[in-house]
Amino acid sequence: MxxxxxxxxxxxxxxxxxxxxxxxxxxxxxxKKGKVQGILPYGYYRDENEMMAVNPEEAEIVKLIYDLYLKGWGYRRIAEHLEDEQVLTRYNKFDGNVTYKHPDGREITKAKKDMTWNHSNIRNILHNKVYIGERSWGGIQQPCPAIIDTDVFNRIKYKIDIRQKKSGKRSDHRYILNDVCKCGRCGNRFTGRKSGKYRHYRCTSVLTRGNKCGNSYFDADALNTFIWQRFFLSYNLYDLVKEHLKNNGTxxxxxxxxxxxxxxxxxxxxxxxxxxxxxxxxxxxxxxxxxxxxxxxxxxxxxxxxxxxxxxxxxxxxxxxxSTDNLKNIKSDFVSNKDKVSFNEQQELILKYIERITIDYENPFFKTTIKFTIPDMESEVYYIDRSYRLAFYIIHDQIIAWNFTGVENINIRRFRKLVKEIESITGYIFDE
The missing domain is CATH 1.10.287 (Helix Hairpins)
Known part of the structure; x- marks a missing residue:
C-alpha cells in the first residue's frame, strides 16, 4: 500500500x-426520551413513535410461562409444551438465518423458521425484569409497560432460588466432578444425574429433542473413584506435578x-x-x-x-x-488422610489441579482425558473399560494397566481381550 x-x-x-x-x-x-433501539424482548414491539409497546398475543404467552412455572413446571417442560402447541418463537416470524455460538466455541447457523423453544428461552423470560416494567439502556433507566405483576415475578424468583439450593444439596455428595467434566464428542457439559438407583455422568445433549451426540453414560461412582484414587490417594498427581515443575520452573x-x-x-x-x-x-x-x-x-x-x-x-x-514452584505447598495437599476428607475439601482439591476431564466412549473403552491447571503440563489419557475395573494408559511408548483399588479377580480371558483392543486402538504394545 x-x-x-x-x-x-x-x-x-x-x-x-x-x-x-x-x-x-x-x-x-x-x-432518555424513552425511545427504544435494538431487538426487543419477546412480548413487545416498537410502535409508530418508536416507543416500547406490548404485543398482546405474545404477552399472553409470557403470562402462560409464568403461570406454568408457578404450578411447578420446569424450563424444559414449558418449552416442550409450547413446541407441542406450535407457539411461534420471535424468530419464526422472520425470514433469513441466525448465527450463534455453541458452548464449545463453534458458530452455528440456523434458519430463523427452524428456531425452537428451549430451556434457555424460558429461563431468560422468567429472569428478565423488563416484564415488570424495569429496563435500562447504556445505564439509562427506561420505563416500559409491564406484563407481569411484581408480586408474581418475586414469587418466581423465590421458587427458582429454592430449586437451585435443593438441587445443589441433592447432588453434592454424588457428583463431585460436575464442574470439570466435558463431552469429548460435542463439547457440552458432562453432568451428574440419577436414574432409578443408578447415578451417572452424561452429556447434556441428551436433554434436547434433537442433535444428541450419542456419547455413553459413565457410572458416577466409578469416575469419582478413579479420579480420586488415581490422582490424589495414590500421590500420582503429586509426582506428576513435581516432575513437571522440576523440568519447567515458572x-x-x-x-x-x-x-x-x-x-x-x-x-x-x-x-x-x-x-x-x-x-x-x-x-x-x-x-x-x-x-x-x-x-x-x-x-x-x-x-x-x-x-x-x-x-x-x-x-x-x-x-x-x-501454578507454583513451591513443592512443599503442593505436597501439603496430599499428606493428610485423603480418604476421609469432606465433599467440599475434595472438590477444592480437584478444581485446584484439574481443569477439565473429557470423556468419549469408544467401545469397549471410555477414553478419558485429564487436563491439569498447571501451565504447560501434558494431559493424561486413560482408556477405562466399560466394566470399570481397568484403566489403560501409555507411558514411554508402552501400555500400562491400572487396577481400580479394591477390585480383584480380574478375568484373565477378558483382560487379554481388552489388551488386544487397546493395542489396536493406540498402536502401542502392552507392558507385561
Missing amino acids: DFMSKVLSATDVLHVDITKVKVKGVLNERA SDKVDKLNLEVKKLEKSVSSLQKERQNAIQLTIKGILSENDVAGELQRIDTGIQDTSIKLKNLTEQLQSYAN
Whole structure:
C-alpha cells in the first residue's frame, strides 16, 4: 500500500471514529426520551413513535410461562409444551438465518423458521425484569409497560432460588466432578444425574429433542473413584506435578512476562491518548482530517500490533498465575488422610489441579482425558473399560494397566481381550 492509500485509509478510520462519537450521543438522547433501539424482548414491539409497546398475543404467552412455572413446571417442560402447541418463537416470524455460538466455541447457523423453544428461552423470560416494567439502556433507566405483576415475578424468583439450593444439596455428595467434566464428542457439559438407583455422568445433549451426540453414560461412582484414587490417594498427581515443575520452573518466566506486560500496557495507553487527542482536535475543527490522517494511521498500526502482543503475554501470564514452584505447598495437599476428607475439601482439591476431564466412549473403552491447571503440563489419557475395573494408559511408548483399588479377580480371558483392543486402538504394545 502506497503512502496516499495509507492516508486515505486512515481518513476513513477517522470518519468512523467521529461518527461513533456522534451516534453514541444520539442514542443516549433517544434513550432518555424513552425511545427504544435494538431487538426487543419477546412480548413487545416498537410502535409508530418508536416507543416500547406490548404485543398482546405474545404477552399472553409470557403470562402462560409464568403461570406454568408457578404450578411447578420446569424450563424444559414449558418449552416442550409450547413446541407441542406450535407457539411461534420471535424468530419464526422472520425470514433469513441466525448465527450463534455453541458452548464449545463453534458458530452455528440456523434458519430463523427452524428456531425452537428451549430451556434457555424460558429461563431468560422468567429472569428478565423488563416484564415488570424495569429496563435500562447504556445505564439509562427506561420505563416500559409491564406484563407481569411484581408480586408474581418475586414469587418466581423465590421458587427458582429454592430449586437451585435443593438441587445443589441433592447432588453434592454424588457428583463431585460436575464442574470439570466435558463431552469429548460435542463439547457440552458432562453432568451428574440419577436414574432409578443408578447415578451417572452424561452429556447434556441428551436433554434436547434433537442433535444428541450419542456419547455413553459413565457410572458416577466409578469416575469419582478413579479420579480420586488415581490422582490424589495414590500421590500420582503429586509426582506428576513435581516432575513437571522440576523440568519447567515458572518463577523466571513470570518475572519476565510481568516486565513485558507493564511495558506494553504503558505503550498502548500512550498511543490511545495520542489518538483521542487527534480525534478531539479534528471534531473541534482545530485540525483538518488531512492534517491528522497520516499520524492516525501510524497510531492505529502501533495500537493494533502492541495490543496483539499484550493479549498473548497476558494469556501466558494468567496461565502461570495459578501454578507454583513451591513443592512443599503442593505436597501439603496430599499428606493428610485423603480418604476421609469432606465433599467440599475434595472438590477444592480437584478444581485446584484439574481443569477439565473429557470423556468419549469408544467401545469397549471410555477414553478419558485429564487436563491439569498447571501451565504447560501434558494431559493424561486413560482408556477405562466399560466394566470399570481397568484403566489403560501409555507411558514411554508402552501400555500400562491400572487396577481400580479394591477390585480383584480380574478375568484373565477378558483382560487379554481388552489388551488386544487397546493395542489396536493406540498402536502401542502392552507392558507385561
